[in-house]
Amino acid sequence: MIQIDHLSKKYLWSRWALDDVSLTLREGMVGLLGPNGAGKSTLMRILAALTAPTSGKATVFGIPLTRAEEIRRMIGYLPQQFQAYPGLTGTEYLDYVGALKGIKDKKRRNAEIDVLLEQVNLQDQAGKRVRTYSGGMKRRLGIAQALLGSPRVLIVDEPTAGLDPEERVRFRNLLTRFSLGRIVLLSTHIVADIERNCRQIAVLNQGKVCLSGVLDDLQECGRGKVWEARLSEREFARLDPLSVVSTRPAAGGLLCRIIGEAPPAAADVSPVQPSLEDGYLALLRTGLPEGAAGR
Numbered sequence: 001m002i003q004i005d006h007l008s009k010k011y012l013w014s015r016w017a018l019d020d021v022s023l024t025l026r027e028g029m030v031g032l033l034g035p036n037g038a039g040k041s042t043l044m045r046i047l048a049a050l051t052a053p054t055s056g057k058a059t060v061f062g063i064p065l066t067r068a069e070e071i072r073r074m075i076g077y078l079p080q081q082f083q084a085y086p087g088l089t090g091t092e093y094l095d096y097v098g099a100l101k102g103i104k105d106k107k108r109r110n111a112e113i114d115v116l117l118e119q120v121n122l123q124d125q126a127g128k129r130v131r132t133y134s135g136g137m138k139r140r141l142g143i144a145q146a147l148l149g150s151p152r153v154l155i156v157d158e159p160t161a162g163l164d165p166e167e168r169v170r171f172r173n174l175l176t177r178f179s180l181g182r183i184v185l186l187s188t189h190i191v192a193d194i195e196r197n198c199r200q201i202a203v204l205n206q207g208k209v210c211l212s213g214v215l216d217d218l219q220e221c222g223r224g225k226v227w228e229a230r231l232s233e234r235e236f237a238r239l240d241p242l243s244v245v246s247t248r249p250a251a252g253g254l255l256c257r258i259i260g261e262a263p264p265a266a267a268d269v270s271p272v273q274p275s276l277e278d279g280y281l282a283l284l285r286t287g288l289p290e291g292a293a294g295r
């Protein structure tokens with residue numbers, strides 16, 4: 001379990017990147033959602049013992065962040081801007097990381113690297129230098145280095161950025177398998193990345209936790225706030241653009257999915273079931289529904 005108590009972080013010349021964050025993260029996949037600048041990467045770097053908080057504390061399986069070496073040995077981390085040495089081959093790079101992670105036995109290291117290369121679908125490129133890899137291939141190498149050594153906690157910062165749809169699905173399945181009996185903390189601003197496979201989610205906005213719970217809690221945030229309206233171009237022009245989730249052409253104008261506390265002013269409007277993404281957008285735009293506390 002990861003226990004986070006009143007963590008705050010302020011960078012020099014910046015507003016609070018994290019503002020009194022308290023969360024309990026349990027075994028399984030945990031999705032950390034939030035818009036750009038919400039504080040996701042900052043929270044992850046703090047939990048990986050790479051940045052110190054300004055105030056507050058956290059423990060990872062009972063070990064406080066102040067025991068940084070122990071924390072780092074327990075955690076696999078894929079940063080948002082992952083870089084590997086360009087002159088090494090994929091295998092050489094993983095071998096180097098494996099040695100750093102304390103896998104001393106060369107045979108064991110090689111065996112683990114072979115399995116990982118296959119899991120991230122890099123086995124055919126493993127002998128080539130990293131400088132020749134595409135962005136998606138580098139990302140997959142980053143995922144492999146984070147999984148190396150089977151850490152008890154895996155922290156992956158926007159891991160699917162730059163992956164094609166097929167690799168995205170492969171990666172999601174890999175993480176789900178890996179999360180059995182471990183904590184996998186995955187940050188994203190793409191709701192589809194956390195659909196189905198996350199047991200727990202937390203939503204950050206402007207450094208604060210605005211929801212901690214399960215996927216249904218997020219979907220509930222959209223209840224009574226999602227509308228489908230057939231609009232003329234003139235009606236559409238009067239809408240707040242931020243309230244429109246999607247539009248498609250329809251007879252006599254546009255069919256729009258709209259988020260708002262009240263239905264849009266239009267003749268042809270009906271309420272619709274919120275999707276998970278609607279719930280997320282409604283939460284960011286209109287806040288928690290009345291009486292909701294998350295868990």
Ligand SMILES: Nc1ncnc2c1ncn2[C@@H]1O[C@H](COP(=O)(O)OP(=O)(O)OP(=O)(O)O)[C@@H](O)[C@H]1O
Binds near residue numbers: 012014017035038189
């Ligand atoms: N090294 C830094 N120095 C100063 N300010 C920083 C630094 N790193 C992050 N910030 C600021 O802290 C806030 C949170 O940034 P952070 O990168 O943690 O957000 P994020 O949710 O990961 O965003 P994104 O989804 O865009 O990656 C932002 O306002 C950002 O500008």
